[in-house]
Amino acid sequence: EAGVAQSPRYKIIEKRQSVAFWCNPISGHATLYWYQQILGQGPKLLIQFQNNGVVDDSQLPKDRFSAERLKGVDSTLKIQPAKLEDSAVYLCASSLSRGSTEAFFGQGTRLTVV
Amino acid sequence: KQEVTQIPAALSVPEGENLVLNCSFTDSAIYNLQWFRQDPGKGLTSLLLIQSSQREQTSGRLNASLDKSSGRSTLYIAASQPGDSATYLCAVLRGNNRLAFGKGNQVVVIP
Numbered sequence: 001e002a003g004v005a006q007s008p009r010y011k012i013i014e015k016r017q018s019v020a021f022w023c024n025p026i027s028g029h030a031t032l033y034w035y036q037q038i039l040g041q042g043p044k045l046l047i048q049f050q051n052n053g054v055v056d057d058s059q060l061p062k063d064r065f066s067a068e069r070l071k072g073v074d075s076t077l078k079i080q081p082a083k084l085e086d087s088a089v090y091l092c093a094s095s096l097s098r099g100s101t102e103a104f105f106g107q108g109t110r111l112t113v114v
Numbered sequence: 115k116q117e118v119t120q121i122p123a124a125l126s127v128p129e130g131e132n133l134v135l136n137c138s139f140t141d142s143a144i145y146n147l148q149w150f151r152q153d154p155g156k157g158l159t160s161l162l163l164i165q166s167s168q169r170e171q172t173s174g175r176l177n178a179s180l181d182k183s184s185g186r187s188t189l190y191i192a193a194s195q196p197g198d199s200a201t202y203l204c205a206v207l208r209g210n211n212r213l214a215f216g217k218g219n220q221v222v223v224i225p
Contacts, residue, residue, distance in 0.1 A: 040217075042118075042203060042217040043203070055210050055212075091157060093213070103160070103213055105158040105160075
């Protein structure tokens with residue numbers, strides 16, 4: 001079974017530039033999560049999708065971050081414009097459905113804003 | 115709001131000693147609890163999943179217990195090895211599939 005795929009693995013951009021991350025969840029997984037993990041901290045949920053609908057985006061800085069999950073499969077997370085404090089690892093995860101199912105994570109995208 | 119706390123934040127143990135990592139959560143209405151391992155610069159690897167109806171799960175040298183009523187889980191790693199050096203994260207699954215994490219236990223096993 002293929003895992004959660006993320007790209008790119010690394011990205012370095014200047015502040016005020018824009019950047020996009022891509023995630024392909026495990027086939028058949030209805031729930032998709034985007035997390036932000038700042039160095040030394042636990043992952044913080046940015047947005048959660050159930051199929052192509054948003055379940056929770058309460059911690060997404062909507063003035064600069066956006067995310068979509070067209071057709072309920074792949075997802076993209078965009079930052080525009082980026083700030084220095086956005087430097088972090090962005091993790092994508094998926095799980096089968098609602099209920100007590102296991103979540104699987106991708107390798108993450110390490111973003112450095114200079 | 116669900117708060118997940120992991121203590122200690124960091125620890126070092128000599129090779130061969132048993133590791134005990136603690137996770138506590140404030141809201142006992144959880145569906146399951148998952149323990150993950152994270153190597154530097156990498157994503158999260160799932161180690162053990164304990165359903166809310168279970169008391170423990172075991173996989174090789176790893177054993178995780180869950181006490182929902184007291185809001186606690188403990189991860190035991192027997193006979194630690196240098197390869198066990200990593201950060202260990204616990205996460206609880208709540209309603210609407212919300213997955214909340216602690217900050218992690220950073221472990222160093224000294225050869």
